[in-house]
Amino acid sequence: MQELTRIDLLFLIALSATWILLLYHVFLTYGGYRCFLRTLEADEKSYQDIVGNLPFVTVLVPAHNEEMVIGRTVDAICRSDYPKDKLEVIVINDSSTDKTGEILEKKQKEYSFLKVVTLKPPLGAKGKSNALNNGFKAASGEYIIVYDADNTPERKAIRYLVSTIISDPRLGAVVGKFRTRNRDVNLLTRFINLETISFQWLVQAGRYYWFRLTTITGTNFIIRRDILEKVGGWRLDALTEDTELTIRVYNEGYYIKWIPEAVTWEQEPENLKVWLKQRTRWARGNMWVISYYIRRIFSLKRKISWDVIYFFFTYAIFFTSVIISDAIFILGITGLAKLSITGPFVIIWIMAYILFIIETFISLSLERGEGNFENFLLTALMYFTYCQLWLYLVFRAAWIALKDKITGKGFYWYKTERSAR
Amino acid sequence: MFLLIWNSVCPPVLAEAEDETEVIILYEEPYRKDNQVFSLVDALYEYLGHFKVQFSDLAVEDWKSGILKDYQVVIYVGSRQRSLPESMLKELAERPAVIWLEDNIDGLAKFKGWNDFVYYGKSYYYVRLYAGKEEVAIDPYIPLYLSQPGTEAKVLASVSNLKDTLPLAWQRENVFYLGKFDFGFPFYILLADILHRVLPCSVSSSYNVLLRIEDVTPLTDPENLANLIDIIASYDIPYAVAVTPFDRHKGKETGLSQAKKLVKVLRKVRETGGFVIMHGCYHENCYSPETGEGFEFWNLKDEKPMEGEPDFTRQRLEKGLDEMAKSGIYPVAFEAPHYAMSSVSYRELSRYFSTYIGQIQLSDETYKASLEFPYVINSYRLNGMKVYPETLGYVDPQDIMSVEKIIQKARFQKILPHTETCVFYHGFLPPEGLDKLIKALNREGYKFISLGEEDFWVKGKALRVWGGKGIMRWESDITPINPDDKEPLYKGPKVVAKGITALALLITGLVLFFGIIVLNLRRKRNRLYEEG
Known part of the structure; x- marks a missing residue:
């Protein structure tokens, strides 16, 4: 030989x-496929049953110089079919130097349940975790929902998230699906569209189906207020605060569910430079989270x-x-x-x-x-x-x-x- | 008739001697002051290996009265100036033949009473050398011992400084004199000439050259080699191919038997009158790790023999022979990469091969003490191996004068009554230069010789080769490969092959399964839309 x-x-x-x-x-992939088959069987009746007992929820939207998109985002969230008396929307205007503040002022006149938390340096401009933590301080909801400033959630998204999380006390968070709004702009956005779909059905749905494991993706998710209080909110030193939060939610003994019914549409990078910056941040953030937790692997839940x-x-x-x-x-x-x-x-x-x-x-x-x-x-x-x-x-x-x-x-x-x- | 011609060309003084001629080398100093690793005496031993003689050596200090009387020929090495005692001169003068090299000839001349003899001693600035019909340029800065040997002397070679011409080599009575004892070109040819004039030699008179294709490794382009062989075959001349059976490059080892196309070409060598030389095993070692260029049996880094000799040498020889046997390519001689080998390795080599090609490394301290000689010898240092010399070098494609330089040397070598030499051509070079080389050597009257004419043998553990008179026989315990066999799809350990097959099957299954899922989904989707 x-x-x-x-x-x-x-x-x-x-x-x-x-x-x-x-x-x-x-x-x-097979898990994702099975997960999909299961959703075909689900029905909407359960929502009708609980509509009277819906909890009060807060939607947090961190915004830093988002004049291009924030108005539309607020409109989309406020258009939700969730009972308005049980909804509070807080946009965190994080040291914006553009017209974000003005737009939000205008929108506040339109929607009574829209609050704006304005952060100014030195308090602000310290990243998404900082903005969310500050928004969370002002939040009064029993559950916290997060949307990125470029999101336009579908009308039913919030109620899907809420109805799911209240159905099981062991559920720490529920993550919805995000889709690419600007997929037809160019080849890059078309690729991103394919990537987001396959990431969610493969990694999110597949992992959820087999292991009840899902990663919080930073937008379109709901989390229990008491968990956030217990873990002390979002970590300031994590670049991917969502992945990091996921680990702590599981470590508290909860699990996270991914549901394809709650849909938000988000805007993806349209040129390579922006894409590269954003994804490098994700990769660096994930590497940080991995290297942080791989060293503490034995102190984590299995x-x-x-x-x-x-x-x-x-x-x-x-x-x-x-x-x-x-x-x-x-x-x-x-x-x-x-x-x-x-x-x-x-x-x-x-x-x-x-x-x-x-x-x-x-x-x-x-x-x-x-x-x-x-x-x-x-x-x-x-x-x-x-x-x-x-x-x-x-x-x-x-x-x-x-x-x-x-x-x-x-x-x-x-x-x-x-x-x- | 034959004898007559023979004598006229090469009339050795002692040709008629019935018993084997006894030769003694009487030397002043065995080494030059500026070169303490090149033994002049050892070099002379190798030169004497060509003749039917017995030889020994003696330092002048150890000479005792009467000791030289047992010898027909004394070779006196005058490597230091001194005045020799009268009684020694008397003994020398009484020998049938004395070959005197360099200094102190004036003493002998005086003893002999040559009144017209003038001795100039060490002289410089001579730029041309004449011998027979040939002339070559020489380095003006090397010292020559010159004399005017008198009218009775026969001049064999002379030198000129463009003003005066003086004899460098001459014969007077029983004294053969050479004023430059050097083993570099062209002086070694003068030495060989004098030896031939004195000592008995049974080789017929002709100019022989062994043409060899050099440095064929498993990575050599088989097509190019086939082209070279075609050219040689078109002249219908014998030749040799030096093959290194392994290539090792950056940790990857390729055996000759893996190079199937090349094996097919090499198997045609015998059919076209060629013989194969084993040119090392890897042509590299850990100190010069460049297959095809490195030293193999010499530690180049530290200028010393390889550690673990002779086991190291034995293992490589066995491994190389096994691979050649596996390829069905049977060597008849050996050539060490860069001709570099220690005495221990030479001894080991002589158990495996009867025949060697190339220069001889005279020292175990440096590979640079390398000896050229213009005829086949039975080497003292190589334990009696028959050694074909390497003097003409190779065709260098970078040098447009390359073939001309080879021919100049070859031509000068023709002052000898007969000569053998080698010339080589690299197996990776385009064939044009080879054609030019063969034509030029033909014009010079050189005859191409075959390694298979003289008796030869090779004795490996698993492979034995022997023969002579153009016939080669072999006996091998290793079944040679069939070069027409197809390459197996997998090469490597079986477990890897099995893993890959299993993976391929699994993926085929998965692809089918997923295909079904996609179809199923399309069906479901259609139904869903209808319901919606």
Whole structure:
């Protein structure tokens, strides 16, 4: 039997790690599909039964220079079919220097249940967590709902969130679905649309179906007031405060549910620069959360600790594996190092590609109007373009994080720039 | 008739001797002051390995009266100036032949009573050397021991400083003199010439060259090699191919048997009159790790033999032979990468191969003490191995004068009654230069020789090769591969292959399953819309 060289071994390890993750995603896809079948069976009658006993809820909307979108967001939230006497909307005007304040003043005249909390430096402009914590101080609802400033939730969204969370006392939070409002603007937004659908049906719905695990996505979710009080609100030092909050909710012994019925439409980045900034923040934030909790993995409750490990696997091992196999491929082409083992690696790679397309396409098929031929072709293209950008992004984020660690520099919250769409 | 011609070309003084001629090397100092690793005596031993002679050596200090009387030939190495005792000069003068190298010849001349003899001693600034019909340029800054040996002397070679011409090599009575004892070109040819004039030699008179294609490794382009072989075959001349059976590059090892196209080409070598030389095993080691360029049996980094000799050498020889056997390519001789090997490795090598190609490393302290010689020898240092010399070098594609330089050397070598030499051409070079080289050597009257004419043997654990007179036989415990076999789909450990197959099956299943899900979803969706 031929001996394996070190390069061979490295390649096989990378290949195995990649495939473990790919197969796990197959498993999640199936979970998402089952989750979808379950929603087909659900009915709306239960809402009618409880409508008399609905609790008082507060909607928090942090806004920092959001003049482009805030008016529409407030309109959409206030248009909700949730009983207005049980609804309080608080927009946190976080040190805006544009017309956000003026617009909100106007809207306040329109909606009596709209409150505005204005933060000024030095109190404000310290990121989303700070804004939410300040909004939370003014909130009187039994449950807290959060929307980003660029969201337009559907009318039924709030009542779906509320009716779900009051149905089970062990539910700490309920997360709804977000869709891309500006998906048809360009190729990037089309890709983002595919990504958000497949992320939610695969990672959110799939994980929820199999393990009752869901990540709070930062918008369109409801959480119990007492949990927020217990955990001390949002963490100021986390760039992805939502992921971090998720871990603490689970660690308090609650679980989180993902429901596709509560829908919000949000605006996604329309150019690469904005996209890169926003996603780098996510990646850095998630890396921070992972590295923070992976060191404390044994003090976490078991269920969520597995999820932290899964994310660790995704960020650390999966991306490293992909880079290793790419590097080996390039070394092979340039003749610097060659694998001594050969095999149908091209076929395996094509299979991974087919698997990716079909996984994504299943997720798309779960969404009305998205499972079409155009999206099928887009998915095929996405593998070579958008997905590769993610690779770049994760390493960029890791690099920045490393640099900051060395220089001791803190993070800065880059606000996502909006367009008027 | 034959004898007559033979004598006229090469009339050795002792050709008629019935017993084997006894030669003694009488030396002043075995090393030059400026080169303490190159033994002049050891080098002479190798040169004597060409002749049917017995030889020994003696330092002048150890000379005792009467000791030289047992020898027909004395080679006196005058590497230091001194005046020799009368009684020694008497003994020397009485020998049938004395070969005198460099200094102190004036003493002997005086003893012999050569009144017209003038000795100039160490001289510089001579720029041209004439021998036979040939002339070459020489370095004006090297010292020559010059004399005017008198009218009775026969001049064998002379030098000129563009004003005066003086004999550098000459014969007077039983004394053969050479005023420059050096193993670099062109002086070693003068030495070989004098040795041939004195010592018995059974080789017929001709100019022979062994053409070899060098540095064929498993990564050599088989098509290019096939082109080179086609060119040689078109001249219908014998040749040799030096093959390194393994390539190791950045941790990855490729054996010759994996290079199936190349194996197919190499198997045609025998059919076209060629023989294969094993050129090391990897052509690299950990101190110069560059396959095809590195040293293998020498630690280049620290200028010393490899650790673990001779086991290291044995393992590599065995491994190389096994791989060649596996490829069905059978070598008849060995050539060490860069001709570098220690005496311990040479001894080990001589258990495996009868025949060696290349220069001889005379020292265990540096590979640079490398010896060239213009004929085949039975090497003292290589434990009696037959060694084909390497003097003409190779065609360098960067140098447009490359072939001309080779020819200049080859031409000068023709002052000898007969000569053997090697020239090589790299297996990765385009064929044009090879054609030019063969044509040029043909014009010079060189005959291309085959390694298979003389007896040879190779003895590995699993492979034995032997033969002579153009025939090669072998016996191998290793079944050679069939180069026409298809490459297996998987190469590597079986468990990896199984894993990959299982994965492929699983994914096929999953893709089908997911396909069904998508269809099912479409059906459900349609129903849902209708209901909605």
